[in-house]
Every structure is written in C-alpha cells, then in structure tokens.
Amino acid sequence: MRCPFRRLAGLVSVLLVAAALAHAQASSPDACRAAHPAQSGQGGKDVIWVPTPDEVVHTMLTMTKVTSQDFVVDLGAGDGRIAIAAAKDFGARSEGIEYNPEMAKLATCLAEADGVSDKAKIIQGDIFKEDFGKATVVTMYLLPELNLCVRHRILAMPPGTRVASHQFSMGEWDADETSDVSYRSVYMWVVPARIDGIWELRGGPGEALTVDLTQAFSKVNGEVVDGAARRPITAARLRGTDLEFSFEDAKGTTRTFAGTVSGKEITGALRGVSGGEVQVRGTLRGDLRPAPWAEMPSRCSRYYEQSAAAGSR
Numbered sequence: 001m002r003c004p005f006r007r008l009a010g011l012v013s014v015l016l017v018a019a020a021l022a023h024a025q026a027s028s029p030d031a032c033r034a035a036h037p038a039q040s041g042q043g044g045k046d047v048i049w050v051p052t053p054d055e056v057v058h059t060m061l062t063m064t065k066v067t068s069q070d071f072v073v074d075l076g077a078g079d080g081r082i083a084i085a086a087a088k089d090f091g092a093r094s095e096g097i098e099y100n101p102e103m104a105k106l107a108t109c110l111a112e113a114d115g116v117s118d119k120a121k122i123i124q125g126d127i128f129k130e131d132f133g134k135a136t137v138v139t140m141y142l143l144p145e146l147n148l149c150v151r152h153r154i155l156a157m158p159p160g161t162r163v164a165s166h167q168f169s170m171g172e173w174d175a176d177e178t179s180d181v182s183y184r185s186v187y188m189w190v191v192p193a194r195i196d197g198i199w200e201l202r203g204g205p206g207e208a209l210t211v212d213l214t215q216a217f218s219k220v221n222g223e224v225v226d227g228a229a230r231r232p233i234t235a236a237r238l239r240g241t242d243l244e245f246s247f248e249d250a251k252g253t254t255r256t257f258a259g260t261v262s263g264k265e266i267t268g269a270l271r272g273v274s275g276g277e278v279q280v281r282g283t284l285r286g287d288l289r290p291a292p293w294a295e296m297p298s299r300c301s302r303y304y305e306q307s308a309a310a311g312s313r
Contacts, residue, residue, distance in 0.1 A: 038106055074139045075138065076127060083120045097130050128304050132153075160241055175188055176239060201281070268282075
C-alpha cells in the first residue's frame with residue numbers, strides 16, 4: 001500500500017521546483033523587458049526616455065565618488081540602470097524616481113533580476129513632488145530647463161552633496177568637473193557651503209583677519225579688510241565645504257588660507273610663503289547675505305503647480 005503522505009510530499013517538491021523555475025524565468029532581464037516593454041524615444045511627462053549608456057552611468061558614479069556609505073537618488077530613473085549600478089557595482093543604497101508607472105515596474109523588475117532590490121528601490125513618482133533631500137549623491141538625465149528647475153532644491157541640500165548630470169549643465173552654476181564619454185558630456189558639481197558675508201578669523205598672537213566674502217554658486221570673490229585698507233583676495237576656490245584663498249598682507253607678503261566651512265564657523269590654517277602656518281578659527285559676523293542665485297527661477301513654478309494639482313486629484 002502506497003503512503004499518501006509520500007505522494008503528497010513528492011507533489012509539493014515538484015510544485016516548489018516549478019515555482020522556483022517560474023520565478024527565475026520571470027525575474028530574468030529579458031522577461032522583465034517582455035512584461036514591461038519600453039522603447040528609446042518614447043514620450044514621458046516632461047521628457048522622452050533615452051537610456052544612458054553603461055559607460056556613462058559608470059562615469060557618473062565614479063566622478064561623484066560613490067561608495068557603500070552613500071545614498072544615491074536618480075531623478076527620472078527610466079529603466080533604473082543608474083540606481084541598479086549604484087547598488088550592484090558601488091554597494092550604495094539607491095532610489096530611482098520615475099513618473100511612468102510601466103517604466104517604474106520595469107526598473108523594479110530589473111533590480112530584482114540583478115539581485116539588488118534590497119538596496120535599489122524604484123518609486124513611481126514626480127521629481128517635482130518627491131523629497132530627495134536625504135541623498136548624498138543626485139544623478140539625472142533630464143533637459144536643460146528641468147535641470148534649472150531642480151537646481152534650487154539641490155543647492156538647498158547639505159554642502160558636500162555630489163551631483164552628476166548626463167549631457168546637460170545647470171546654467172550659471174559651473175560644473176566642478178566635466179568628462180566626455182563616447183561623445184557624451186558628464187557634468188559633476190559639489191553643493192557649495194554658504195559663505196556670503198563678513199568673517200572674523202582669529203589665530204595666534206597678532207593673527208586677526210576680517211574677510212568680506214561674496215558668492216555666486218561656487219564662485220567666490222572678496223576682500224581682506226584692515227581698517228580703511230582693503231586688499232582683494234585671489235585664487236579663491238570653494239568646493240563643498242572646502243574654502244581656499246590668497247591675499248597680500250600689510251607687508252606685501254602673500255598669505256594663503258585653507259579651511260573648512262561648517263555653518264557659521266570656519267576652521268583652517270593661514271600660511272605664508274615661507275611655509276609656516278597658523279591655525280585659525282573664523283566666525284560669521286551677523287547673518288549671511290541673501291542668495292538670489294540659489295532661488296527657483298520664476299518660470300519653474302509651473303512644474304511644481306502641475307505636480308501639486310496632480311497630487312490633489
């Protein structure tokens with residue numbers, strides 16, 4: 001007499017194997033693309049979809065120095081290849097924001113097929129509505145107008161946040177680095193600290209410096225103020241929170257400051273041509289000046305109004 005339990009166990013095993021094979025087949029990249037067809041050039045909400053070549057993806061993530069400690073957000077994720085590469089090749093947590101529901105499903109399926117769905121999340125949403133403020137790296141392949149219309153939100157992110165754009169720049173905000181890959185441009189920026197104001201720097205005995213700094217994006221100008229005398233700073237450089245500039249002191253000696261900005265404080269070293277240096281600490285006198293360069297262009301309001309209207313339906 002045959003044991004019904006043995007037959008049942010055998011049937012369960014067959015079903016489990018069949019389910020596993022079906023899942024493996026359904027999770028393959030080809031199966032994902034078959035289930036959620038997408039074609040380069042297809043229309044979207046604000047842009048058409050054109051996939052970013054893999055070598056450009058790698059360059060964007062390399063230029064922004066992505067590591068496993070980063071949270072990468074891709075604006076306009078398409079098929080999710082940037083978010084997937086950030087997780088798979090760089091070990092980062094990532095999120096892709098994609099408006100088209102079918103594209104978002106395709107990207108989610110491909111993340112599962114690549115085995116990174118635990119790190120790479122794809123959300124169906126609007127980049128003008130979703131919050132990406134916790135990202136340490138932002139990537140995008142949008143259009144020049146759209147870049148300008150998310151620029152103010154990026155500039156409001158913590159200084160040091162890295163940004164990469166495929167093909168399109170961000171207007172007057174000059175890129176910190178550029179690269180050409182397969183006849184395509186990649187731009188990289190580091191969100192600058194806000195430094196537009198008057199700073200009092202103090203070090204050892206006799207080391208006191210008042211510096212009046214002006215700023216537009218990462219471009220810095222200014223003067224060292226010594227009583228009635230004003231001496232221009234030169235070779236000013238701001239990258240994220242790192243600030244450098246040179247000037248001539250009252251004796252005509254070239255001095256160089258290099259330090260780090262943290263809110264209303266600056267710490268660093270003041271060096272002379274002889275190589276000696278003095279540690280200095282600076283504080284902001286009063287408040288920072290307004291930063292019109294960091295505000296949203298008025299013409300961009302329509303994107304946010306459209307997103308708000310769509311969300312209220």
